[in-house]
Amino acid sequence: MKLTTREKSSLFFEGVSTVILLAMINLAIIVILQWIVRRNPGVNSGIFIIKQSLAFGPMEIRIWSYQRIVIGIMLIIDVWVVWWRLMRRYRQYQMDHIIRELHYIAQGHLDHRISFKLNGSLQDVITSVNTLVDSVVQSMDDERQVEKSKDELITNVSHDLRTPLTSIIGYLGLIENKQYHSEQDILQYNHIAYEKAVQMKGMVDDLFEFTKVQQHGAPLNFMKVDLDPLLEQVSASFELEAEKKGIEISTHVDPKPLMIEADPEKLGRVFSNLVSNALKYGHGATWIKLSASRYHEMIIVKVANNGEPIPQKSLKHVFDRFYRVESSRSKATGGTGLGLAIVKGVVDRHHGQVSVASDEKETAFTVVLPASQTAPSEAAVNGDAAKAQLAE
Template sequence: MTGQKVKLTAREKSELIIEGIVTVMIMILLNFAVLVLFTQMVGRSQQVQDGIWLLKIGLNQNNNLQLWSWQWVFVVFMAIFDAIVVWWRLIRRYHQIQMRHVIVELHYIAEGHLGHRIPFVVKTDLQKVIDSINALVDFTVQSMEEERQIEKSKDELISNVSHDIRTPLTSIIGYLGLIEDKQYRSEDELLKYSHTAYVKSKQMKVLVDDLFEYTKVRQTGTHLNTSEFSLTNLLEQLAASFELEAEKKNVEITVTTKPDPLIMTADPEKLVRVFNNLLVNGLKYGKGATHIWLTAEALGQEIIIKVANDGQEIPNDSLSHLFDRFYRVEESRSQETGGSGLGLAIAQSIVALHGGYIYATSDAKMTSFVMYLPMAPGKKVEKPAVIAQQEEQHKENRKRSTHVSA
């Protein structure tokens, strides 16, 4: 919004004119009163008369000017003083009018017109008030927008959880209903129904556990139980725990750290959840992968950790959405591989809780999840400008899509 001067109405212009006329009349009366008093004072005091005479002689000698009577000197002095007073009164009244305009604009905004801003540009300290009001309104609008986004996010969370729980729950009730009504022809069919209900129950438990973990790490009051440990040993133990599952998929898991061992201070239990989610993600969705690399390297006060695989490339359009909750790449929506959709969102929240950040890269050769973590708690790893810009762009895109859908 371009700034503009305060436009005076006809009534306000008349108000200024009347103010000027009244001030001039008051000053004329005041001048006359002062002149009378000063004349009486001069007539009664010989010392004042001598001083005025000496002043006139000095002016005549220095400037070759004709001697002025002291009355004319007084008149000129009072005329200058009067002009200053009149100007000051007019400016003061004009500033009051400006303030009234600002108050009117403020009341207009307070009535709910939050898209409006005070457009005036003034040359006084009132400009600071105007700028502060506009900044406050901007902050209020932004806070309200964020609140709406949070409410919408909660609604989406409830909707997604309800949908993901209802699907297996419907199957469980259906198969248990068949068993309850004895609608099975053999013991094998009975075992099939009960097994299906059991598998669906496990899916529900995974979703509930992930949902609990996600809400837990997203809370502002969540604390880290930090301790010093060997990241090298932790990664090696995780690789060993996934060895059987990796062998079934003909995948080899390799662990490399620099230095070896790599010692850090963090919450090992929460970091295990991060690496567990990333390994599960790689084994489920890394189609065609033959290798998973777990690498960690200490650089100054930071640790760079990568979980990479040589599986199928993730589409570029999906990379920025991977850490959105309940987001799954389209090819991964099958019943066999589809998880809760919260794993990577949980990983991102835990990494942020440690003061770090995580992002993903993917091409035809390698898909990598890269984490930057501080060596010790209480410190925060600064994001590169490129990563921060990508995240901001992603947030803007989500807001636009939200407005379009609304």
């Protein structure tokens, strides 16, 4: 930290004034002591006796002189006082500089940091201030991101709901205004409106589920779950739809039973979303395979299909909310773009990881979860998850 010219001058005059003041005090002390010694013969005699007793050698060298001792003690005290006053003033200037920097930051210059280095506790103050400002800036950025996300959420939801809602209003309007030619037209219009309403309900359900996943304060109902019947149940729920598309769904769990500590409802939603995603977007697929295995303390579940691969540029975005690999697919399937975001949210809350790999042979979503929620630190989970995926 560099002192200003004014501060340097102030320090200089502080030192000079302190030296002058101390010199006057010292002179007064010496005069008083000499007066005491002269006015008290007993004191003078005592000093003489001490001087005689402290004579050394054949030359009777005397090292005692109370004036020298007093002056020496006063010089030591004077040096300490001058140093203390100058350091106190210097510390005050350092604090003034820190306060000026704080005022500058408080005026809105949040990109500014206190750059100078100091010794002692004031450096801890500077470090704390810089850390606090970084934390405030990060919090503001996070808040802006949350607000932006909310705006995007409202925009996307409004856009997704408007299309089926427009169709529902349109077809019901035709019926309301009697713009039909036969009862068959009424049934057709009513059926289309019903399908659009079901589509809207699916969107609202996805949005509701996504919102619940994002609320990390909401408790999960952890219990011991056997993955074999869970995956069989998921497979059975999509069997009819898969048959219509000529797709075979199979499950394989090893070992049996394969127990995991999880929220069964949330975990079932994860695998249902992955299978549903494969049915919607795995164009040309002939099979969907659900497999589960154990690797040390980690459970690995893979949902794979041999349909159309996901473009490599889209792989890193598939878990982003409202992201669709192709917009035309969304129109055809009625997807919200929240399915895989829900998957990632649930897996994160189970302290696991989810990844995707896709090529001409297969598209596979791999979920790696800890067998017990009481284990490992985050770093350990990440490391074991990576090893587990490599093992697969």
